[in-house]
Amino acid sequence: xxxxxxxxxxxxxxxxxxxxxxxxxxxxxxxxxxxxxxxxxxxxxxxxxxxxxxxxxxxxxxxxxxxxxxxxxxxxxxxxxxxxxxxxxxxxxxxxxxxxxxxxxxxxxxxxxxxxxxxxxxxxxxxxxxxxxxxxxxxxxxxxxxxxxxxxxxxxxxxxxxxxxxxxxxxxxxxxxxxxxxxxxxxxxxxxxxxxxxxxxxxxxxxxxxxxxxxxxxxxxxxxxxxxxxxx
Amino acid sequence: xxxxxxxxxxxxxxxxxxxxxxxxxxxxxxxxxxxxxxxxxxxxxxxxxxxxxxxxxxxxxxxxxxxxxxxxxxxxxxxxxxxxxxxxxxxxxxxxxxxxxxxxxxxxxxxxxxxxxxxxxxxxxxxxxxxxxxxxxxxxxxxxxxxxxxxxxxxxxxxxxxxxxxxxxxxxxxxxxxxxxxxxxxxxxxxxxxxxxxxxxxxxxxxxxxxxxxxxxxxxxxxxxxxxxxxx
Amino acid sequence: xxxxxxxxxxxxxxxxxxxxxxxxxxxxxxxxxxxxxxxxxxxxxxxxxxxxxxxxxxxxxxxxxxxxxxxxxxxxxxxxxxxxxxxxxxxxxxxxxxxxxxxxxxxxxxxxxxxxxxxxxxxxxxxxxxxxxxxxxxxxxxxxxxxxxxxxxxxxxxxxxxxxxxxxxxxxxxxxxxxxxxxxxxxxxxxxxxxxxxxxxxxxxxxxxxxxxxxxxxxxxxxxxxxxxxxx
Amino acid sequence: xxxxxxxxxxxxxxxxxxxxxxxxxxxxxxxxxxxxxxxxxxxxxxxxxxxxxxxxxxxxxxxxxxxxxxxxxxxxxxxxxxxxxxxxxxxxxxxxxxxxxxxxxxxxxxxxxxxxxxxxxxxxxxxxxxxxxxxxxxxxxxxxxxxxxxxxxxxxxxxxxxxxxxxxxxxxxxxxxxxxxxxxxxxxxxxxxxxxxxxxxxxxxxxxxxxxxxxxxxxxxxxxxxxxxxxx
Numbered sequence: 001x002x003x004x005x006x007x008x009x010x011x012x013x014x015x016x017x018x019x020x021x022x023x024x025x026x027x028x029x030x031x032x033x034x035x036x037x038x039x040x041x042x043x044x045x046x047x048x049x050x051x052x053x054x055x056x057x058x059x060x061x062x063x064x065x066x067x068x069x070x071x072x073x074x075x076x077x078x079x080x081x082x083x084x085x086x087x088x089x090x091x092x093x094x095x096x097x098x099x100x101x102x103x104x105x106x107x108x109x110x111x112x113x114x115x116x117x118x119x120x121x122x123x124x125x126x127x128x129x130x131x132x133x134x135x136x137x138x139x140x141x142x143x144x145x146x147x148x149x150x151x152x153x154x155x156x157x158x159x160x161x162x163x164x165x166x167x168x169x170x171x172x173x174x175x176x177x178x179x180x181x182x183x184x185x186x187x188x189x190x191x192x193x194x195x196x197x198x199x200x201x202x203x204x205x206x207x208x209x210x211x212x213x214x215x216x217x218x219x220x221x222x223x224x225x226x227x228x229x230x231x232x
Numbered sequence: 233x234x235x236x237x238x239x240x241x242x243x244x245x246x247x248x249x250x251x252x253x254x255x256x257x258x259x260x261x262x263x264x265x266x267x268x269x270x271x272x273x274x275x276x277x278x279x280x281x282x283x284x285x286x287x288x289x290x291x292x293x294x295x296x297x298x299x300x301x302x303x304x305x306x307x308x309x310x311x312x313x314x315x316x317x318x319x320x321x322x323x324x325x326x327x328x329x330x331x332x333x334x335x336x337x338x339x340x341x342x343x344x345x346x347x348x349x350x351x352x353x354x355x356x357x358x359x360x361x362x363x364x365x366x367x368x369x370x371x372x373x374x375x376x377x378x379x380x381x382x383x384x385x386x387x388x389x390x391x392x393x394x395x396x397x398x399x400x401x402x403x404x405x406x407x408x409x410x411x412x413x414x415x416x417x418x419x420x421x422x423x424x425x426x427x428x429x430x431x432x433x434x435x436x437x438x439x440x441x442x443x444x445x446x447x448x449x450x451x452x453x454x455x456x457x458x459x460x461x462x463x464x
Numbered sequence: 465x466x467x468x469x470x471x472x473x474x475x476x477x478x479x480x481x482x483x484x485x486x487x488x489x490x491x492x493x494x495x496x497x498x499x500x501x502x503x504x505x506x507x508x509x510x511x512x513x514x515x516x517x518x519x520x521x522x523x524x525x526x527x528x529x530x531x532x533x534x535x536x537x538x539x540x541x542x543x544x545x546x547x548x549x550x551x552x553x554x555x556x557x558x559x560x561x562x563x564x565x566x567x568x569x570x571x572x573x574x575x576x577x578x579x580x581x582x583x584x585x586x587x588x589x590x591x592x593x594x595x596x597x598x599x600x601x602x603x604x605x606x607x608x609x610x611x612x613x614x615x616x617x618x619x620x621x622x623x624x625x626x627x628x629x630x631x632x633x634x635x636x637x638x639x640x641x642x643x644x645x646x647x648x649x650x651x652x653x654x655x656x657x658x659x660x661x662x663x664x665x666x667x668x669x670x671x672x673x674x675x676x677x678x679x680x681x682x683x684x685x686x687x688x689x690x691x692x693x694x695x696x
Numbered sequence: 697x698x699x700x701x702x703x704x705x706x707x708x709x710x711x712x713x714x715x716x717x718x719x720x721x722x723x724x725x726x727x728x729x730x731x732x733x734x735x736x737x738x739x740x741x742x743x744x745x746x747x748x749x750x751x752x753x754x755x756x757x758x759x760x761x762x763x764x765x766x767x768x769x770x771x772x773x774x775x776x777x778x779x780x781x782x783x784x785x786x787x788x789x790x791x792x793x794x795x796x797x798x799x800x801x802x803x804x805x806x807x808x809x810x811x812x813x814x815x816x817x818x819x820x821x822x823x824x825x826x827x828x829x830x831x832x833x834x835x836x837x838x839x840x841x842x843x844x845x846x847x848x849x850x851x852x853x854x855x856x857x858x859x860x861x862x863x864x865x866x867x868x869x870x871x872x873x874x875x876x877x878x879x880x881x882x883x884x885x886x887x888x889x890x891x892x893x894x895x896x897x898x899x900x901x902x903x904x905x906x907x908x909x910x911x912x913x914x915x916x917x918x919x920x921x922x923x924x925x926x927x928x
């Protein structure tokens with residue numbers, strides 16, 4: 001519990017990340033909203049389309065600027081790209097930003113001084129949130145790519161969300177599935193990320209449940225049942 | 233093993249919960265039965281329909297009263313809604329009551345003074361029971377919502393149960409799948425809850441099996457095999 | 465490592481089980497073979513059909529006799545049915561016998577004095593074997609029940625085996641799926657048992673792999689790589 | 697951390713394996729490339745077909761020679777086939793070579809003196825790589841076996857890759873599935889291997905995430921949030 005800063009990331013980088021986390025998250029929500037409006041609004045809704053496009057294109061430079069500052073502060077130079085490959089990937093594909101929600105989550109908790117929740121509960125919350133946001137992004141992207149394709153089974157945004165649910169949980173009914181090359185690429189990405197995240201949710205739920213039952217054993221209230229139980 | 237009550241829930245709340253658990257479970261079984269009759273009985277069976285409706289609508293005030301008493305006894309006021317969010321959700325959607333089966337299960341064990349079973353066995357039993365009941369509720373709800381929809385693949389209650397099995401285990405053949413908005417919403421809920429519960433069953437079965445094999449190592453009877461085994 | 469017998473099962477019961485395990489396994493393989501011939505042979509192959517039927521019906525009394533002896537030796541009386549519920553279930557549904565393969569496996573190992581394998585390897589072997597045999601039994605039963613049903617997608621035994629693979633691994637393509645009530649009941653049983661067994665295989669494989677990598681860390685041969693690695 | 701060699705594999709065998717690992721991996725990549733060209737190139741591209749065939753057939757004797765040397769060095773004689781059954785299987789089915797990628801991976805790390813990564817990260821990397829390469833091999837093999845079959849749903853190599861993704865992650869939409877006997881045999885193999893590998897990826901990701909969150913608890917920077925958090 002000493003105040004000694006961790007040796008690896010420089011103090012200024014850590015501070016920068018802590019301060020920018022929430023604003024950046026707001027920007028990425030704007031990005032997602034813009035993309036959603038762009039994809040979902042009918043083509044005739046001219047003003048909204050343009051505003052959405054503006055949102056999408058104006059949030060990206062913000063991400064780029066943040067990335068540049070962090071490369072600078074880290075003092076790693078070109079090695080930053082390799083060491084922080086997830087950040088690099090997220091810069092190129094902003095729809096993957098939900099994966100960074102873990103830092104936002106702890107930033108929020110810290111700012112409002114909430115007492116830390118149970119370890120497993122936090123892992124579940126983070127992985128569940130990230131999976132949900134990724135699923136939503138993937139549903140948007142797949143709807144965008146598929147709904148005009150010939151022979152597509154994903155024709156409405158509802159179908160796309162339904163497909164994302166069935167894919168994330170690996171149920172995979174197959175009543176809605178992408179048919180185009182890019183739709184399938186997005187789907188493969190969702191399977192890979194989502195499977196790992198869902199596995200984390202399931203795994204920590206299982207550990208948490210076992211913990212709950214183990215704890216209950218200890219605090220079993222003494223009474224008639226306990227007494228008779230002792231007879232065995 | 234001290235008798236000191238746990239500091240968080242007040243003693244009176246704990247006592248209330250212990251006493252009402254089994255009656256409330258009986259009421260929720262009545263609720264489920266009523267809903268099942270309501271959904272499954274042919275429309276012409278007039279008296280049964282009305283009795284079932286009565287059951288459904290008369291059990292809900294009981295749940296509400298229990299909730300109100302518990303809010304009062306907890307001394308948390310409005311924060312109760314947030315802290316006990318699962319109870320709040322279960323009040324609004326009584327079909328989710330199976331999730332509370334864990335408390336019923338330990339209440340039964342306590343009342344009859346049964347010796348506690350193995351930790352993993354209990355987790356498996358609880359998660360399996362909850363998954364089974366949730367699956368049954370979901371099958372009822374999906375059958376209710378789907379069987380008259382145009383183009384539905386779930387036309388009989390048997391189809392709905394089959395769909396629930398294939399969904400809970402994430403097999404997802406796709407020969408039966410909901411097509412309406414509300415049917416798909418219920419399905420997404422079943423996937424989320426059921427996946428976690430099934431993961432818990434699988435996880436604790438795996439841990440239990442490893443434990444069984446590890447124990448067997450220790451109590452291996454000494455004999456010819458053991459002896460020759462020692463030669464290696 | 466004391467020679468003291470475990471207090472619960474009486475010594476004579478343990479001895480009986482050790483001695484009968486392998487003969488009983490042989491009988492249950494005969495049962496499975498008989499059932500397989502009965503299901504797979506064309507109806508015209510008259511002599512084989514009768515022999516197969518004879519095998520099936522003559523092996524069951526053997527199981528019953530073994531069960532009766534074990535009830536007697538255990539000294540539990542009617543409680544045996546409850547305590548050893550898996551054995552009771554296996555008596556009624558001999559196709560579930562693969563679940564008992566765990567005892568056969570250790571009996572074989574003991575008889576031939578093979579050194580014990582790694583814990584995880586044994587769990588994987590047992591669960592994999594049991595899953596494979598159960599899958600084969602289920603494929604036989606589903607083929608038996610489905611191949612003459614109207615609108616069936618499982619028409620050959622190959623289809624049934626393919627369906628069993630896709631079900632056990634929860635892939636569930638849906639190109640072959642049971643359509644009759646009893647076929648679906650068998651399928652639901654396979655999903656439940658198989659999912660847990662496969663989860664055990666996956667879980668112990670994962671643990672085993674982590675163990676292998678952890679061990680490798682320790683025995684890393686000292687050399688140029690090691691040396692340069694130390695520089696970091 | 698003593699320099700004592702592990703007692704089981706003879707020193708010369710270990711040295712042989714370390715030296716040949718990377719060249720053999722290069723040969724197996726050539727094999728895979730050859731097979732891919734053979735399967736994917738149009739039949740009219742005569743010269744390439746022949747070169748690919750040459751690659752495939754000339755790499756196999758290399759594998760055989762390596763196997764023979766290792767049998768010799770191990771001093772196990774015929775027992776080598778049983779003890780190193782995975783190597784034997786890989787010799788017979790070179791498309792399974794990705795399973796040996798674990799040794800290549802550590803060989804590369806050792807040669808370049810990279811600092812060892814986290815245990816879970818390594819398990820994830822290995823299992824992910826092996827699953828990816830196996831999936832690619834299976835996609836090649838299934839495309840080879842299926843694309844001319846009557847009634848096939850896998851008609852292009854893209855379909856085969858899509859099918860491999862959906863199978864490895866157990867999503868199994870069923871829009872593309874093998875229909876021939878050998879295609880289904882390959883698919884069953886992919887399910888079995890892939891499921892275990894993917895389970896390892898998921899399992900270690902879950903463990904890793906829990907570790908990350910647990911570590912974060914310890915290095916939480918002291919500040920306003922921390923302070924207020926202490927009040928609770």
